[in-house]
Amino acid sequence: MQQPYLDLIAQLEQQIDKQRIITDPTLALAYGTDASFYRLVPQIVLQLDSLQEVIFAVKTCYERQIPVTFRAAGTSLSGQAQSDSVLITLTRNWRDYKILNNGDQIWLQPGIIGAEANTYLAPFGRKIGPDPGSINTCKIGGIVANNASGMCCGTSENSYRTIAGMTVVLADGTVLNTLDPESVAAFKLNHTEMIDELMSLVTQCQQDEALAEKIRHKYRLKNTTGYSLNSLVDFDDPIDVLQHLFIGSEGTLGFIADVTYNTVVNHAHKASGLFVFADIEKTCLAVSELSKTSVAAVELMDSRSLASVADKPGMPSFIAELGEQGDTEAAALLIEIHAENDQALQQQIDQLLSIINDFAPIAQVDFSRDTKICEQLWGIRKELFPAVGAVRDTGTTVIIEDVAFPIEQLAPAVRELQGLFTQFDYHEAIIFGHALAGNLHFVFTQSFDTQAEISRYSDFMDAVAQLVAVDYQGSLKAEHGTGRNMAPFIELEWGSDGYQLMQNIKRIFDKRGILNPGVIINEDKESHIKNLKGMPAADELIDKCVECGFCEPVCPSRNLSLTPRQRNTVFREISRLRETNEDPARLAQMEKTYRYYGLDTCAATGLCADRCPVGINTGDLVRKLRQNHTDKAKQIANWTAEHFDSVTSVAKTGLTVANGMHKLLGSNNMRKLTKAAYDLSGHRIPLWTPHMPTAAKSAEMLKIKTVGREKIVYFPSCSARTMGTEAKAQDPRPLMDVTISLLEKAGYDVIIPQDLNKQCCGIPYTSKGFPDIAAQKAQQLEQALWQASNQGAYPVLMDTSPCASTGKETLRSEIKIYEPFEFVANFVLPKLAITPQNEPVMLHITCTSRRKGLAAVMEKVTKACANTVIIPDDITCCGFAGDKGFTKPELNASALAPLKRQVPAGCTEGYSNSRTCELGLSEHSGIEYRSILYLVDKVSH
Template sequence: MQPAYMDLIEQLRQQIDEKRIITDPTLTLAYGTDASFYRLLPQLVLQLDTLDEVIFAIKTCYERQIPVTFRAAGTSLSGQAQSDSVLITLTRRWRDYKVLNDGAQIWLQPGIIGAEANTILAPFGRKIGPDPGSINSCKIGGIVANNASGMCCGTSQNSYRTIAGMTVVLADGTLLNTLDIDSVAAFKKTHAKMISELMLLVSECQGNRVLADKIRHKYRLKNTTGYSLNSLVDFDDPIDVLQHLFIGSEGTLGFIADVTYNTVINHAFKASGLFVFADIEQTCLAVSQLSKTRVAAVELMDSRSLASVAEKPGMPAFIAQLGAAGNTEAAALLIEIHAEDEHDLGRQAEGLQQIINVFAPIEQVNFSRDATVCDQLWGIRKELFPAVGAVRESGTTVIIEDVAFPIEQLAPAVRDLQILFTQFNYTEAIIFGHALAGNLHFVFTQAFDTQLEIERYSAFMDAVAQLVAVDYQGSLKAEHGTGRNMAPFIELEWGHDGYLLMLAIKGIFDTRGILNPGVIINADKHAHIKNLKAMPVADELIDKCVECGFCEPVCPSRNLSLTPRQRNTVFREISRLRRSNEDPARLASMEKTYRYYGLDTCAATGLCAERCPVNINTGDLVRKLRQNHTEKAKKIASWTGEHFATVTASAKAGLTVASKMHNVLGTNRMRKLTQKAYQLSGHKIPQWTPHMPLPAAKIIAPVINGITKERVVYFPSCSARNMGVEAQAQDKRSLAEVTISLLEKAGYEVLLPANLNNLCCGMPYTSKGFPETAQVKAQQLEQALWLSSQQGHYPILMDTSPCASTSKQHLRKELTIYEPFKFVADFVLPRLDITPQQAPVMLHITCTSRRQGLAAVIERVTKSCAQHVIIPDDITCCGFAGDKGFTKPELNASALAPLKSQVLENCSEGYSNSRTCEIGLSEHSGIEYRSILYLVDKVSHRHNG
């Protein structure tokens, strides 16, 4: 590391925790990765906790003239979140918000995810204006800094149009709150020169009629190429000009510390329809007419787009038939309409249908309000990117460009783009986009592993730039931001005068050129083909990863170690180094770091696959890599499987010993002693907590009296058989006792499998990388359940969701297996009278339940038993992950860090459906969590009569 960075780090340590100053090359690689096809390696990554830290870091870098880049979620596609110097990221503390004026406005910190802001606003019938396709992952800081838009947003509801105010930090560390009179007044005094220079630009721009007209013309379209020059013709107040220049500035003018949005109506009444036309000309003519109506969204999909998803499940049959009939010209419009009431919605649909009929659709799905139909239709649009990503060759990357054309020229523009695809041999490329704004995305695959491929890409982009910016006077970037990708083409699009304005703006705000250099303003005409990201083959389980980051918000280790995207990135580099043998020392260092950050702290929940556009489950890779055991370890695993009852009895005995030690030592000394033992044992001895369960009581098999009743097979999980309740439990009964009591109350005879104590679903062995032993245990369980259920005749209840999920995946016989919530919903609640309790309860939806699509069922069951149910924000998986809550408690603590603050003062109970998860939830909430079966048993009684 260069001396300048060493000195910088020493100064930063004065106010920033050293743990949040990252210099390890493995971690800087991981944390420096974004969704673009560029790769720069930061010298250091700062994870900043407060506004004071941000100001201090920026001022320190400013004084030393060291470049700094800000990064939000890293879903950006054009390289604007890349740095080879200092990369600033934010901790989870930047997620505060305030709803203002009954939802008419909302104040947001930059760490809030876009979709979370809309969830906050939902009770008010409002939402933020921008609706980018990555809204479930991208953060407010990035949405504003890129002026992201989306399908329904257009140009009227983006950040530029809906901003009410913001707080920014300039390059010299100055803080400005544009909504604070005193802050503005002070700023005008201390930065009079900046104000004067800005107003001179405004005067010159408004006085240059040709340039002013060009700016207005360009912003009729979606346009994020360069700075928001429209602020110079739209506003006369310097603070208005300043804050609107910050929108879309991609971190090159300063740091956005918070924003206040004017929100927009989130209409309750919506409908969608799909209409296929004979060719692109008819399709675009229809768009022109639709643009004159109140339609909310019109998504165009060209013939190649339709062909790419024709065979996907859930697609309308006519899509595949188009290709079979040789119709290679067809294009489609997916249309959404919004209204304030059902009558207005119906009237809109009728009027639009009349317009559409003029252009003779060859196939259609009429406007529908049915949620299932609408989801299927939008599923077509959402499948387009995965369709290209899934078929690309290993080692290539998926590139998504977005441009905008004048809407009246949309048809010939699409034709010309398709000609370029053929000319440059991008045969897989597809076109789709937000047609109302003339905004087209095109997706293609590209390798950067040879000079020939780089030259092909460069020539193609030159041709695209000429076509869009010159021939059609369109926008080279409509909503994805300029970044490094289009920086070399700004002058081509805006002309010399426009480019000089851009240079002047950058010079006014960033006199020393330290803020995100190379982004937006870049004198290197070849910057877009430098620092290209290699995508080397690593493992077929993750080779399709496009590093988009959509997986990150649901990863329990995201604030502790690595996310799925980052695990994939680092493993790709490890694999490349192993093959090339170019740097053995670096390889050894990366493998060592990856062991903890990549493998040991991965919960392997599989939630990442639910968010991944190409269905990658990084947990599968982690489990595979964990299989690298010695023969001795494999033999030990096999022995434990063969003597499972003995092993679990030992675990039960350990709980007994721990309980007795606690009685003698007391809580404080017990915690200190076990923490020491945990450390000295290399994390092999579990770390005790006050919520550690007591040993479970022996399960007594219910008596089958021969009376004809419906029967259910109950399989108590390993954890339920061995772990009882915690010492301070409100209900001292074990989970098995409660389960049997509830089932009998509902009128069922309960059957237990034979040889119960030796049975296991195999999940503990799978997660630790012993698939052979896991398979043996799964087969044993399958046979036992097959016999006890009378060859699948009786339903089977498993009291822990991970066991039920694992068994459903791996058992081959036709067995009907339920986890607690689903079984209660289908079989128990209909047989009982329920009196919902008034006391509030916390609810945790486990990751396995989410993957099974049970979240709605779980919420419904809990709300039938309690009047006030709290589902905490920002928690998807608790991170306990089997036994990792004992062996890697920091993972559990990190995943549940937001929990305790969300527990109401008068709330003393929480519920879930996984015994081990409940231990961690109790530890980090301060209240007791237990199975939902306890709550159902507490508030229910048999039907009268």
């Protein structure tokens, strides 16, 4: 590392925790990755905790003239969140919000995910205006900095139009809160030169009628190419001009510390329909007419788009038939409408159908209010990007560009764009987009591993730029931001006068050029074909990863080590280095770092697969890599499988001993002693907590009554057979006793499988990379349950959700397996009287339950038993991950860091459906968590 960076680090360490100043090359590669097709590796990654730290870091970099880039969620596609210098990211402490004026406004910190903001506003019937397609992942800081938009917001409800105020940090460390009169007054007093220069640009634009008209024309379309020059003609107040210039500035003018939005109505009454037309001309003519109505969204999909999803499950049959019938010119419109009530909605439907029918659709799905049907229709649109990504050749990347044409010229523009695909051999390319705004996305695959491929891409982008910016006077970037990708083409689109304005804006705000250099303003006309990201083959389990980052919000290790995207990125580089053998020392260093950050701290929940557009489960890769065991480890694993009853017996003995020591030493001394043992053992001895369970009683002591009623098979998990309750439990009964009590109360005879103590679903072996042993244990369990259930005649209750989920995946389908909540909903609640308690309860939805779609069932059952149920925000998985809560407790602590502050006063109970998860939840919430079966048993009769 060069001396200027070493000196910078020394100064930063004066106010920033060393652990949040990242210089490890492997972690810098991981944390520096974004969704674009560029690769820059930062020298330093800063994880900043407060506004004061941001001010200090930015000011320090400014004084030392060291470039700095700000990063939010890293979902940007144009290279605007890349750095080879200092990359600033934010910790989870930037997630505060305030609902203002009964929901008419909302104050947000930049770490809030867009969809979360809408969740907070939902009770008020409001939402934020911007609606980017990545809203479930992208964060407010990025949404504002890119002026991101989507299917419905158009140009009237984006950040530029709905911003009420913001707090920004300028390059020299100055803070301005545009809603605080004192802050504004101080800024005007201390920054007269900046204000004068800004107002000079305003005067220049407003007096130059030709320039002003060009600006107004450009923003009649969706446009994020360059800076928001419309602020210079829309506003006369310098503070208004400044804050609107920050929108879409991509971190090149300063840091956005918070924003206040004017919210928009979130209509409860909606309908969607799909209409296919014979050719693109009719389709675009229909769009022109629809744009004159109050329709909310119109998504265009060309014939190639439709063909790419024709074989996907749930697609209307006519989509596949279009290709079979030779309708290769067909295009479709997916239309959504909103209204205040059903009557107004029906009036819109009638009006739109009258317009649509004039263009003779050849196939259609009529407007529907049914939520399921609407979701299926929008599923077609959402499948388009994955459809290309999933079938691309290994080693290629998926590129998604977005442009905007004047809507009256949409049809010929699409035709010519399709012609460019043919000319440059992008035969897989598809076109879709937000047709009301003339905003089209086109997706294609590209390799950058040869100069010929790079030249093909460069020539193609030159042709696209000429077509869009010159021939049609459109926008080269409608909503994805300029970044590095379109920086070389800004002058082509805006002309020399517009580009000069942008250069002046950059100079006014960033005189030393340290803020995100190379983005928006870049004198290198080949910057868009430099620092291109390679996508080498690594493993077929992750080769389709496009590094979009959609997986990250649900990853329990995201604030501790690596996310699935980052794990894939680093493993790709490790695989490349192994293949080329170009740098053995770097390879060894990366493999060492990856052991902890990539493998040891991955919970392998699979939640990432549910968010991934191409269905990648990085946990599968981690489990595969964990299979690299020594012969001794294999022997030990085999022995434990063959003597599983002995293993659980030893575990219970250990719990008994630990409980005895706790009584003797007290909690504080016990923590110190076991922490020392944990450290000395290299984290092999489990870390003790006051919520560590006592030993469960022997399963053979279960008291079961048989009186000839309906039969239920109960398989107590190995955790239930091993772990009793914690020492100071509100209900000291073991889970097995509670379960049998509840089942008998509901009128069932309970059957326990034979050789119970020898049985295991196999999940402990799967998670540790012993798939063969896991399969062996699953087969043994299948035989026991097949016999106990009378060949599948009786339902089977597994009292822990991970075991139930594994059983459903590995055992024969005739064995009907249920986890506790689903079982209670189907077999217990219908037979019992419930008196819900008034005391509030917390509910944790386990990752396996989320993956099985049981979140709604869990909430429904819990609300049937308690009048107040709290499901905490920002927790998708507890991170206990079997035994990692004992061996890697920092994973559990990180995943549950937001939990304790969300437990309301007076709440003493938490419920879930996994015994080990409940240990970690109890430890990090300050209240006792236990199985939902305890609550159901308590409130039923």
